[in-house]
Amino acid sequence: MSTDEPSHLGRASGIPARPEDAVLDVVADPHPDETYLVRFTCPEFTSLCPITGQPDFAHLVIDYVPDRHLLESKALKLYLHSFRNHGAFHEACTVGIAKRLMAAANPVWLRLGGYWYPRGGIPIDIFYQSGEPPAGLWLPEPGVQPYRGRG
Amino acid sequence: MSTDEPSHLGRASGIPARPEDAVLDVVADPHPDETYLVRFTCPEFTSLCPITGQPDFAHLVIDYVPDRHLLESKALKLYLHSFRNHGAFHEACTVGIAKRLMAAANPVWLRLGGYWYPRGGIPIDIFYQSGEPPAGLWLPEPGVQPYRGRG
Amino acid sequence: MSTDEPSHLGRASGIPARPEDAVLDVVADPHPDETYLVRFTCPEFTSLCPITGQPDFAHLVIDYVPDRHLLESKALKLYLHSFRNHGAFHEACTVGIAKRLMAAANPVWLRLGGYWYPRGGIPIDIFYQSGEPPAGLWLPEPGVQPYRGRG
Amino acid sequence: MSTDEPSHLGRASGIPARPEDAVLDVVADPHPDETYLVRFTCPEFTSLCPITGQPDFAHLVIDYVPDRHLLESKALKLYLHSFRNHGAFHEACTVGIAKRLMAAANPVWLRLGGYWYPRGGIPIDIFYQSGEPPAGLWLPEPGVQPYRGRG
Amino acid sequence: MSTDEPSHLGRASGIPARPEDAVLDVVADPHPDETYLVRFTCPEFTSLCPITGQPDFAHLVIDYVPDRHLLESKALKLYLHSFRNHGAFHEACTVGIAKRLMAAANPVWLRLGGYWYPRGGIPIDIFYQSGEPPAGLWLPEPGVQPYRGRG
Amino acid sequence: MSTDEPSHLGRASGIPARPEDAVLDVVADPHPDETYLVRFTCPEFTSLCPITGQPDFAHLVIDYVPDRHLLESKALKLYLHSFRNHGAFHEACTVGIAKRLMAAANPVWLRLGGYWYPRGGIPIDIFYQSGEPPAGLWLPEPGVQPYRGRG
Amino acid sequence: MSTDEPSHLGRASGIPARPEDAVLDVVADPHPDETYLVRFTCPEFTSLCPITGQPDFAHLVIDYVPDRHLLESKALKLYLHSFRNHGAFHEACTVGIAKRLMAAANPVWLRLGGYWYPRGGIPIDIFYQSGEPPAGLWLPEPGVQPYRGRG
Amino acid sequence: MSTDEPSHLGRASGIPARPEDAVLDVVADPHPDETYLVRFTCPEFTSLCPITGQPDFAHLVIDYVPDRHLLESKALKLYLHSFRNHGAFHEACTVGIAKRLMAAANPVWLRLGGYWYPRGGIPIDIFYQSGEPPAGLWLPEPGVQPYRGRG
Amino acid sequence: MSTDEPSHLGRASGIPARPEDAVLDVVADPHPDETYLVRFTCPEFTSLCPITGQPDFAHLVIDYVPDRHLLESKALKLYLHSFRNHGAFHEACTVGIAKRLMAAANPVWLRLGGYWYPRGGIPIDIFYQSGEPPAGLWLPEPGVQPYRGRG
Amino acid sequence: MSTDEPSHLGRASGIPARPEDAVLDVVADPHPDETYLVRFTCPEFTSLCPITGQPDFAHLVIDYVPDRHLLESKALKLYLHSFRNHGAFHEACTVGIAKRLMAAANPVWLRLGGYWYPRGGIPIDIFYQSGEPPAGLWLPEPGVQPYRGRG
């Protein structure tokens, strides 16, 4: 966790070559005594198929309840872009991102929905959460429209 | 063209084994002096990939202006189902169906939109028509929603 | 054409037993010198299949440009309901209604879209118009959503 | 809290220069013994990025259960407009507005959804509520459509 | 259950002639200690009516919580295609697929929604689940749009 | 209840003259030990207003959990069509259909939503269920779009 | 409460001059032993702003569970129209209508959603219910689309 | 035409008792040499049925190309509200409003779409324009969603 | 016109205090011999009402065909933000922006749609174009959804 | 142009390192005498910003009328993926792809819509076509939904 000096905010930062090179900065939660939800919607995600090397695409929705830190959004963006040349299976990749974000910000709770583009006519969605959501939380569904083929 | 005795209307007919086995009955146009459009929407179409043998699916919209005959809809349904075990490329298959329907009913004009399910992340649509639509025709667009990936 | 004394306006009228029993009243066009469009949207239409006797349903959209008379809407409603026990093929029925309305109101122009509910997995739509629309007419498309199967 | 003489109702009031200058009038709840929800939908909200000074935009949905007072809607509008020249981070700003409204009207319960426009390809939504909603409350979700990128 | 050597991944496999011929490979769950949901959306499903032999079509949504294995998606695809020449009633078929998938992957929990295309004007949907979903699971509704006839 | 010999399956059956004449066949539940939901969506329903004799239309959604029998869908269709010449108030008719279906199939649980077309500018919806849904059931909302007037 | 002789059913009734002049007839619940929901959707509601005298508009959704009586819909319509020349604040008016309907029909439970058209760029919605809904009730959300400004 | 001193702008004006009492102010076109379109969308319109005295509602869309004057929007609003106690048939009323607006602003061109709420199950739309639109005009369709009954 | 050294690209630029202070950089058209359309969609626009000083909001869609220069998008953004403290009537403002953009980039053709948020219940849209679009241009409609009030 | 031996069909091909390395195979048009449209919808496109090196994303829709050759879809996919590490401005990139496809397949006509994800709150769309579409072509609009910010 890196909080004292955000690495990316207000600077020009390149895309990390690999996910493990990315630095996920956090900043202090301005309302640490409140239970509230922060949602990032990330339709710009791409990685590589570990078997064929062909690009995969996904639409991600990240929901979390900050404890003492917020995920800094520019660092988050760079972290997601670091998967650009990274091979990963859908299930492993999606849950792995969630775990990495939890390690970075140590939130009260986090969930991540990964809506992958169809392969072989069948898209895969992954819905992960770190446990039961905390009491007193307002937690709307993302409302992402389902895949429906054609017509 | 087979009009005197419709083959399928009011009977139990099996699926033709191949498209060339299908009989496309027609019936007399009840309003032969009018220029009007008939639209069939066919979301239940499947054929086989001629290279891999894997199933393909498409949503078809058929528009035509009858001259002296109407396409009989049960015969049309059976003809479309005859592609179930037939290998065909998208472009060739779609335009070929249009030509076959024209040969069967000899309409004033016909068009056919084939909206194929995505392969390799990219769906293919084919839009064919037999020529300029006749003057005085009301010809609404099908309004099929576009493919948009996820999100 | 019956205009002097509307048969139904402000009275309790029963459903005509057959389409030919229906009286299609018209009233004077209040703006006879203007070219404008009147649209009736009729999602409550049902008739019988002439072969099986089973009910058919359709959604109708009627557009017309009045000349000297307007179609009286209550009479129109009763006329459409008169198909309740009437057997008719989709193409013949739809174009036939258009012709009957034209005979009743003698409009400058008329068109009728009939969107029939699916049978055998394939719905049929009929788009009829009496000719090229008059110059200077504003004629929006009905915008009826297409049938798309499931999903 | 200012209730005796509403500051803005029926008058021409200018936009407060800063949020802390805004007066949030309240009026007496006409049904103080009932538990019901009031929702304000506010698509016209803008503030400034505290780092770059560039404008930010958000769509806000405010839900609250009045205790003895209602938020006066014209005062609410002026308060929201007071952020026009105010620098604020998304998370801090959204939760801060909620707290200010609670201080003004002392409601039984309040929640606030802030849907911020995308920056860096990733929009941020904040969902705050003051605690568990009261028993017997009808509390529909706002139903705001999600961001989905393009396509 | 076949996990040591996936039968289809990275190979060209033909469509199994019958469902009972299909091999449903599984692979190791990369996050076996997490409770998460995997959703497959399958708009390309077709079988035969056991009475008439005519094709039926369905849109399937499969949700499951892996225990120690994931369903391999290419094997799933081939299994679903094996119904292409198989006669089955909607209710029996849908629940039967769910049971087969459970036998293959032995998941913590599984549910399957089958949305069949209309026959006789009335589509049938089947909603099956293997029991109460596990605690701590994020389980969004599929959000499949309902059938609405025409108009 | 009539199960030994379905009256309509695979035969040409006429519309019963009155609801009380309809025979609601059932067939054996192929998965009698599972708790699952069957949904029929019926946009083709019409009856008569008992006061004016004018046609009424409704969109019905029927959800039930079979015990030992399934409702046979062709018999269901004929039963619904038997209301074509039947006078009935919305509330009485909707709940009455639900009761009749329960008597026919003796399901574990049933619910019926009746969405009636507007009269006097106000549509009426009726939502009936036979009791609390059984534990462990997946029960999605029908998702029927609300009436919204024009615009 | 007026049930013995409905005032409006089958008669031509004028709009009451004021809400307090309206007679809210009820009729006997045809299924008094069942717990079911009746929904009226009323997009045709208008009243006056008590401060400026300018017209206000609202879309109302009324849900109730009848005890021994049903609200007669024509009387309901006339009651709502009686607000046409009546000045009322949004919150007071919406909850007041709910209370009046409860007094008229004495239902087991009632709720009313009032979706008011925007003023000052901010629409107000009011969600009232008379208490916790009864056990065993099927109670779908109205699904009214939210206001979203432009774009 | 009244342009020198707008009657309503910046003042509190009451609703005119009758359409003929309304003053339709205009202001100078700030870009008199350009051909552009101004659209007013007016979902808050109500009048009375001239036969029954019952309220009617409509959604109006007004498009015009100013010549030397713009319609002042507050005056327009008051004019539309003046129909609140006015009896009018749909066709006559809609075209009459268009003519009145043309007399007030003397535009290059004007059109008016009136989308009336359903009566007897059938809504009526009126589409009027003053002639062919001028060359070089950008004239998008209003895109009002069609009435579709229920389901 | 300023092309040699873009003022804003790759730099931190403040919001111009007034529209007339904004510098609208252009860059060389990379395909000067092609006729193509560039569309900017700008949902983040706000100005002030020149009469009341209250904020106004609009959603803008800018379409143009470059001649030898492209509008630089960062400069465009800053120009639009310069209206933040600027008073302007809808019609004058929208057409004025179009003229300013034309002066800056001297395009072959330009059009601008301004969709303003509702005031007094009536939103105003302005559709301006600089003349007939050039031959051979692909010019899709923006497809902005219309305002529809509530419900 | 490479047609004799398609490079990619039925083989495992890696992503070309640069666009200029990609081979765009074509195959013979199976209906060379017909004028028809082929549409590829490509929501999986990403390139790099030439100034910041940050990823850009776009949704592409390609329409063309084959002359004697079809674009082979797997080669198209690989060509589009070759932009993954390529820096390009939106306008130049979009039109450049169109030109490259034309050089590869020498079609009768081609158009390309590029819908880029928002940067700085403003997405850019590019609409290019190679000239007037040929007579007798059916050319539906792509119907891509517009960007609308939030709410």
Ligand SMILES: [Ca+2]
């Ligand atoms: Ca905290």
Ligand SMILES: [Ca+2]
């Ligand atoms: Ca489909």
Ligand SMILES: [Ca+2]
């Ligand atoms: Ca003919």
Ligand SMILES: [Ca+2]
């Ligand atoms: Ca006339």
Ligand SMILES: [Ca+2]
């Ligand atoms: Ca209270």
Ligand SMILES: [Ca+2]
């Ligand atoms: Ca997308």
Ligand SMILES: [Ca+2]
């Ligand atoms: Ca596990």
Ligand SMILES: [Ca+2]
């Ligand atoms: Ca319908």
Ligand SMILES: [Ca+2]
């Ligand atoms: Ca059972």
Ligand SMILES: [Ca+2]
């Ligand atoms: Ca009761």
Ligand SMILES: [Ca+2]
């Ligand atoms: Ca209470």
Ligand SMILES: [Ca+2]
């Ligand atoms: Ca002018």
Ligand SMILES: [Ca+2]
């Ligand atoms: Ca140029």
Ligand SMILES: [Ca+2]
């Ligand atoms: Ca409305």
Ligand SMILES: [Ca+2]
């Ligand atoms: Ca050719």
Ligand SMILES: [Ca+2]
């Ligand atoms: Ca918006």
